[in-house]
Amino acid sequence: EKNTEMFKIIQKYLKETSGGYFKPQIINVWEVDRSAEGQRFSENDGLENRRLLWHGTNIAVVAAILKSGLRIMPHSGGRVGCGIYFASENSKSACYVRPSKNTGVMFLSEVALGKECTITKDDCTLKKAPAGYDSVVARGRVEPDPSKDVVITLEGKEVTVPQGKPINQPQYSDSYFSNSEYLIYKESQCRLRYLLELKMR
Template sequence: MKEITYQVEGRNVLRNDARCKLRAPVADLIAMVFNENFLKERMLEFHIDAEKITGTGNLMRRIERAYEALDRIRDAATQAKTDERLARLERSTIAFYELIPHHERAPLDTEELIDKKIEQLGELIELAEIEQMMDKHGSKEPRHILDQLYDHIKCDIVPLQREEDDFKMIERYILESGNSQYGDFRCYDVAAAFSLRRGGEDAAFRKDLPNRTLLWHGSNVVNYCGIFTQGLRIAPKEAAYITGQAYGRGLYFSDNFNVSMGYCRVKADEEPLILLCEVALGKSRNFHTGGGYHSDSGKSSWNSTFVGFGDKHTIEDPASFVPHPDGYGVPLSPHVDRTSTTEKPLRQNFYVVPKTDQARLRFIIRLRLKPGANVPSTRH
């Protein structure tokens, strides 16, 4: 019987048909998401010493305290230069590096450097979650480790066949997306597509809200452990300074495949994952200009924090969404360029909802670079 080797928690894991009950595409997906070595490689890129902070049993608490230290660093870095301020900055920086050991200790004295560390802590959370999960599912368990992990995430993941309507819809949705400032990612083929249901999401989802729409959400592969186990999460307030939360805290989506792919931070040797989510937009605030908006939806009658309609590469007719049998609309009409008549126009459409119960996972797509193609360079 043929054995297939996976790597989970930094060790090789053997799977054969007698020991793993998962279908091969699902097993491949689970092994890809829970590859701790991949996460540790990411930490090395950030100069974080993953070996010193894993296995301590309190990594999540360390990360929480590190966020607090970065808050203090930001306060000190943005104040007028005084001896007291410099002393506080030095103390807080030392505290941060003691909590999160690094191979290199660069000064954290600019907004850009602090934002990068906040973003890196977000990825470190994923490593902590994998560590906690693997602690619960040791090698003494008679079932295969991938079966254990699949049961733990409480998701129903079903491979789609290429002849199925949903698979064809996904491919069309990709092709109909126009270009974006993030590049054209239609250099990728769909390697595999899955329907995806998280336990508890259907019950919590705001089915009562109108304008349920299937939208893209891009995220790096390292984040999918947390997405599977906890769903999409709103970034902590400390991350509000980071690009990508320009219109307040919330869950961000797009009707343009290329826009969401820009947030996957893909490398040439990686196979990215991207989500399609059903989003209950409800009554929305619509804007055509960028900048200067902050969410106040929690204090108003608006369900959707922000819907930004771009003047370029926008869908031609929002009313022409294709209805899906599950009750949501799919924006499959072609994207076209429009001449901007506004100051600081948005370039693409994007959607922000303030509550996690306004979105539920529907599909996850694994992509593969076409032969001879190059990964577009991205900027935010």
């Protein structure tokens, strides 16, 4: 429903973080509720620091993701190692969207980040969060204005959702990453919440 508070939050999140290159328009938003994923996600009930984050993908694999959830592929890897990648900026995740006839698909996932290990340089060897940490955040030189974040409640848990435009982060001005990337190395630490069908322009 386009007049609901949650739709407005998602729409603002998309608008404020879509950057200058991609200006996606919402065609549809679906709430996702995979019961098996919910049971698995409950293993992390003790983890605080939850965020609703973007994940872009090829439209061809959406059915597989809806069936099995986001998976860590054995041969997958990137600048922050072998994990599941999320972003607080739509423009970052949009780079991974492979649209069909200008229609793309993106997910918004609730991610239980717990204690974050902050890095500012590539480490492609990572296969799990360092000892004492639950996730890795490659901090970008810009980040959606944290003062504009809102907190929603999903199944009794507080979840932070960015709502501000990306602003410079002086403390990370030397970072190798322009935009932040959020990494988990356990599939159980994320739960699909929303599927967005977007007109990519």
